[in-house]
Amino acid sequence: MASATLxxxxxxxxxxxxxLNTMADGKAAAVVKADAYGLGVAPVAKALAWAGARDxxxxxxxxxxxxxxxxxxxxxxxxxxxxxxxxxKLIRDAKLTxxxxxxxxxxxxxxxxxxxxFGIQLDTGxxxxxxxxxxxxxxxxxxxxxxxxxxxxxxxxxxxxxHEMNAQQRQVFxxxxxxxxTPLSLAAxxxxxxxxxxxxxxxxxxxxxxxxxxxxxxxPVVSVDIPVIQIRDVAVGETVGYGNxxxxxxxxxxxxxxxxxxxxxxxxxxxxxxxxxxSSAVPVVGRISMDLIGVDVTGLAEEPxxxxxxxxxQSVDTVAGFxxxxxxEILTSLGARYTRVYN
Amino acid sequence: MASATLxxxxxxxxxxxxxLNTMADGKAAAVVKADAYGLGVAPVAKALAWAGARDxxxxxxxxxxxxxxxxxxxxxxxxxxxxxxxxxKLIRDAKLTxxxxxxxxxxxxxxxxxxxxFGIQLDTGxxxxxxxxxxxxxxxxxxxxxxxxxxxxxxxxxxxxxHEMNAQQRQVFxxxxxxxxTPLSLAAxxxxxxxxxxxxxxxxxxxxxxxxxxxxxxxPVVSVDIPVIQIRDVAVGETVGYGNxxxxxxxxxxxxxxxxxxxxxxxxxxxxxxxxxxSSAVPVVGRISMDLIGVDVTGLAEEPxxxxxxxxxQSVDTVAGFxxxxxxEILTSLGARYTRVYN
Numbered sequence: 001m002a003s004a005t006l007x008x009x010x011x012x013x014x015x016x017x018x019x020l021n022t023m024a025d026g027k028a029a030a031v032v033k034a035d036a037y038g039l040g041v042a043p044v045a046k047a048l049a050w051a052g053a054r055d056x057x058x059x060x061x062x063x064x065x066x067x068x069x070x071x072x073x074x075x076x077x078x079x080x081x082x083x084x085x086x087x088x089k090l091i092r093d094a095k096l097t098x099x100x101x102x103x104x105x106x107x108x109x110x111x112x113x114x115x116x117x118f119g120i121q122l123d124t125g126x127x128x129x130x131x132x133x134x135x136x137x138x139x140x141x142x143x144x145x146x147x148x149x150x151x152x153x154x155x156x157x158x159x160x161x162x163h164e165m166n167a168q169q170r171q172v173f174x175x176x177x178x179x180x181x182t183p184l185s186l187a188a189x190x191x192x193x194x195x196x197x198x199x200x201x202x203x204x205x206x207x208x209x210x211x212x213x214x215x216x217x218x219x220p221v222v223s224v225d226i227p228v229i230q231i232r233d234v235a236v237g238e239t240v241g242y243g244n245x246x247x248x249x250x251x252x253x254x255x256x257x258x259x260x261x262x263x264x265x266x267x268x269x270x271x272x273x274x275x276x277x278x279s280s281a282v283p284v285v286g287r288i289s290m291d292l293i294g295v296d297v298t299g300l301a302e303e304p305x306x307x308x309x310x311x312x313x314q315s316v317d318t319v320a321g322f323x324x325x326x327x328x329e330i331l332t333s334l335g336a337r338y339t340r341v342y343n
Numbered sequence: 344m345a346s347a348t349l350x351x352x353x354x355x356x357x358x359x360x361x362x363l364n365t366m367a368d369g370k371a372a373a374v375v376k377a378d379a380y381g382l383g384v385a386p387v388a389k390a391l392a393w394a395g396a397r398d399x400x401x402x403x404x405x406x407x408x409x410x411x412x413x414x415x416x417x418x419x420x421x422x423x424x425x426x427x428x429x430x431x432k433l434i435r436d437a438k439l440t441x442x443x444x445x446x447x448x449x450x451x452x453x454x455x456x457x458x459x460x461f462g463i464q465l466d467t468g469x470x471x472x473x474x475x476x477x478x479x480x481x482x483x484x485x486x487x488x489x490x491x492x493x494x495x496x497x498x499x500x501x502x503x504x505x506h507e508m509n510a511q512q513r514q515v516f517x518x519x520x521x522x523x524x525t526p527l528s529l530a531a532x533x534x535x536x537x538x539x540x541x542x543x544x545x546x547x548x549x550x551x552x553x554x555x556x557x558x559x560x561x562x563p564v565v566s567v568d569i570p571v572i573q574i575r576d577v578a579v580g581e582t583v584g585y586g587n588x589x590x591x592x593x594x595x596x597x598x599x600x601x602x603x604x605x606x607x608x609x610x611x612x613x614x615x616x617x618x619x620x621x622s623s624a625v626p627v628v629g630r631i632s633m634d635l636i637g638v639d640v641t642g643l644a645e646e647p648x649x650x651x652x653x654x655x656x657q658s659v660d661t662v663a664g665f666x667x668x669x670x671x672e673i674l675t676s677l678g679a680r681y682t683r684v685y686n
Contacts, residue, residue: 001403001404001405001427001428001429001430002402002403002404002405002422002424002425002427002430003403003404003405003406033605033633033634034605034633034634034680035679035680038605059345059601059605059633059634059635059680060344060345060346060601060634060680061344061345062344062345062346062680062682063346063680079345080634081345081572081601081634082345082572084344084345084570084572084601085344085648086344087344087345101572101573102573104573105573123575125581125582126582126583126584126585127575127577127581127582127583127584127597127629127637128583128584128599128629128632128635128637129572129573129599129635132575132576156582156584156585156586156587157585157586157587159585159586160586163587165582165587227427229424229425229427229444229472230444230445230447230448230472232466232470232475233475234470238468238470239468239469239470239499239508240469240470240471241469241470241471241499242469242499242500242502243499243500243502243503244499244500244506244508254470256471256472258402258403258424258427261671261672261675261676262376262377262378262381262402262675262676264676266609266672267668267669267672268611268666268667268668286470286471289471290376290377290402290671290672290675291376291377291402291403291423291424292402292471292472294470294471305428323611324611325610325611326610328604328633329604329609329610329633332604332605332633332678333604333605333607333676333678335675335676335678336378336679337377337378337402337403337405337406339405
């Protein structure tokens with residue numbers, strides 16, 4: 001078996017959700033967009049529902065329709081992109097709750113699906129999704145009369161607790177929702193960690209469930225192990241991989257492992273990346289290619305059959321650092337070729 | 344519909360294969376590993392088989408088993424990672440032809456599946472996959488007696504036609520296969536373009552089929568169009584996206600589009616990336632997030648409903664340049680969330 005293994009610890013996932021839910025006084029939803037951050041939405045969402053999550057968030061209606069098949073009738077499935085042109089049938093049939101972003105979406109929704117549940121997204125300064133103050137002022141009475149399920153916004157800088165933007169967005173959110181009795185939501189994982197001032201009626205953790213920063217106390221959820229295809233001796237002066245970018249300076253043992261950038265091991269990681277053989281760090285040599293990577297295993301006491309990319313020796317966030325990116329991107333890039341194992 | 348659309352022009356794909364096949368005097372196989380470079384192996388492989396391809400290559404046996412279901416009995420499916428521990432059942436049941444990389448693999452194969460077809464990979468200097476000269480010398484007579492289907496190697500620097508490594512690897516390959524009557528193969532797309540000296544009995548194009556460099560005459564195969572969710576005015580001094588990394592210096596119109604790094608729009612592209620609205624280039628503003636990107640559409644005559652990432656205005660390789668990577672990585676990173684359309 002040359003395909004690499006991606007193991008997902010569903011107990012750790014459920015425990016992370018429960019911790020964040022406790023932290024937020026029982027108000028936690030679960031964000032499972034992008035195929036549950038690349039981990040597989042069906043088993044992940046089932047585990048979260050089992051742990052007690054009743055509100056789920058996805059990015060687009062198509063994801064919501066898939067999730068509904070997994071979750072069955074009960075849980076609420078909320079869609080961040082709202083009600084787009086062409087979404088009506090999916091929203092109706094899969095009983096999705098679009099988080100409407102604009103006057104256009106509001107009109108589309110109430111016209112196409114009168115009486116169908118919806119939420120509202122407000123922009124409090126991130127300028128990404130949601131109604132601006134002026135739009136909201138014009139629409140507010142009409143919208144509230146339709147009894148939205150939720151009014152939400154999103155923080156731009158919650159990963160940095162000291163950023164002044166956090167309090168500023170909270171204040172704008174409070175001003176925009178003054179006197180409203182609809183349930184309110186502002187925080188994702190970072191916002192949940194900012195404290196109860198940011199929790200309102202619902203928090204929406206994503207990355208924290210999957211074991212990533214900024215939830216520093218998260219249990220690790222993901223491990224990735226990659227089979228070694230072969231190991232060879234490389235003499236001084238010999239090169240390894242595309243473009244001859246690495247040359248042996250001393251006699252070396254080089255393992256070729258069966259994964260590459262098609263498996264989310266970002267090409268830009270190059271020689272910054274290393275893997276683990278038991279507790280020994282072993283560095284990448286040469287360019288990361290689509291399906292194969294060369295790793296210097298010189299001096300290991302035993303020839304490894306597998307190398308660890310993510311696991312007990314290095315976290316998703318450590319791996320992200322190899323490519324100067326964030327753990328979120330590592331998770332969503334892992335791709336379809338892994339043998340996925342759920343424990 | 345907020346999911347982005349990935350369109351694959353199967354006629355252009357087939358024509359690219361035919362051009363490379365003609366260039367190589369009818370000796371072209373087709374490389375469809377990594378889900379046909381992210382484009383979807385079932386429709387891609389069917390189109391290539393229809394165009395005339397009879398030999399296919401995948402990275403791992405699991406991919407081969409999926410491909411066999413698509414292609415049916417006729418075509419040969421070759422596996423670059425060879426015969427790994429645990430592969431025997433897949434290789435036998437799906438009638439795969441492993442490209443054996445080492446003495447270990449050779450012993451495993453002839454012991455587990457005596458008489459089952461196999462090929463041999465030789466290392467000619469890339470030090471990635473394949474038997475070293477000394478291994479091959481020891482094994483050669485035994486291996487040839489088993490009538491391998493193919494003896495192959497792989498070029499490390501074929502994208503650079505002037506690299507001395509090309510001729511050097513060719514010479515080593517010729518020396519290692521002197522007097523052998525088994526069909527031989529050395530070239531992928533780059534090697535095919537190096538000329539008939541590199542073609543031997545089979546060439547194995549991959550990236551060229553999918554419209555990428557180094558096949559400069561390739562027809563474009565892929566286009567990616569992303570829906571706009573909403574467009575807003577942003578005043579001077581306002582910020583857009585995570586971390587407030589972009590600030591408006593003049594009154595701006597910002598579109599939020601429905602795709603992000605979970606869709607292979609690599610986060611590191613950041614502000615180097617741009618999209619197209621008709622024939623106008625429009626730049627990314629702020630950080631690329633998982634499912635959403637801000638784009639400056641100020642001054643467009645019409646409000647766009649979609650923006651083009653890849654298509655008639657910019658190629659896969661142009662997009663790769665935004666992240667200082669290669670077209671191959673863009674293709675294999677596109678991910679599962681696109682609505683795939685095959686024309």
